[in-house]
Amino acid sequence: MSVSASPLAVSSIVSTLRAAGCVFAEDEAELIVSTAADHAELASMVERRAAGLPLEHVLGWAEFSGLRIAVDPGVFVPRRRTEFLVRQAAALAGPGAVVVDLCCGSGALGTALAATLDRIELHSADVEPAAVRCARRNIGDGGRVYEGDLFEPLPGSLRGRVGILLANVPYVPTQDVELLPPEARIHEPRVALDGGGDGLDVLRRVTAEAPRWLAPGGHLLVETSERQAARAEETVARSGLVPRVVTSAELFATVIIATRPEPSGN
Missing domain, CATH: 1.10.8 (Helicase, Ruva Protein; domain 3)
Structure with missing residues (x-):
């Protein structure tokens, strides 16, 4: 009350x-x-x-895709622009889709996608213990949450089965992290913000392994910035996935959708 x-x-x-x-x-x-x-x-x-504490940490929740997502202190706050990524994933996911959400933070993306679709098999992972605890609260019985670095904690049984791979990886270049608003720079985990020298280090690690986890015809979706989009698209293409860039002027969002090709003859 x-x-x-x-x-x-x-x-x-x-x-x-x-x-x-x-x-x-x-x-x-x-x-x-x-x-x-x-x-x-x-x-x-x-x-x-x-x-100076972020409003979402003060409230204990963030509004995301029409839901109230619990956000604990020290956990990355889901951005409204990332709702565009979720909408793209929802349009691509088939019934009963196997969904993996890497760098899941509070679990907002997986939670929102599960609320949008009738039923999915959801697996989420994050390297930050505080984020994992928060994601487990948000996802509840709707999926499984693992603690570990990118694909490392996922069960091997998911290899080659993933239809939708969400990877909201950090993409701020290291030298630009200090330019972020204090709310993010001070109160959110550095690992959720810092994407390395050019901002694409974590994306490179994800795309290097993604083809082994995606099902044929499966999709990897990652958020990036407008100025990084061309290089991000090239990075994804080098992994053998077929990328395309989609944008939302309304949400100032840029998303790379990369598809694992179907075997020839299918």
């Missing part, structure tokens, strides 16, 4: 948040008030937000 706050109190919260640099102070105040269980929690939430 949310706490009851007077208009004067809400106005004070808005002023506090605005002074802390929150651009959408009114909207954030409304969310905080509607989430807090009592006045003590309300005061704590306002204090933490004013101190």
Whole structure:
């Protein structure tokens, strides 16, 4: 149950948040008030937000694809632009699709895809223990979550069976990480942001192994930036997958969809 706050109190919260640099102070105040269980929690939430903690970590959840996804402190916050990747995956997934979500973070992508489709076989993995715990809460009985580096913790029985491989890999070049907003730079795990020298290091590792895990005709979907798209597409093509780039002007999203070719003669 949310706490009851007077208009004067809400106005004070808005002023506090605005002074802390929150651009959408009114909207954030409304969310905080509607989430807090009592006045003590309300005061704590306002204090933490004013101190620079991401709003989603303060609330304990992020809105993603129409769902409330639990997001614990220290866990990567799912971005609205990544909803475009989920929509692309939903359009490609067949009934009962085997789905793997690498670098799953809070498990938002797999959770949203499972909510969109009737039934999928969902396997998610992340190297961060805090993310794995969070993903298990979000996914619940809807799939399995593994702790480990990329494909390493996945059961070998998935090789050659994966129809949809989601890999929301980090793609910020190392030298640009310090240019990110403090909310991300300070409060989200570096491993979820830093993509190496040119931002494509983790993508290279994923595409090197992806063909062995994808079923014939299966699809790998990765998010990248507009300026990295051409190099990312070349990276994917070198693995033997057939890439194409799709974009959303509305969400400022760029996604590479790479398909494992069907055997010749099929």
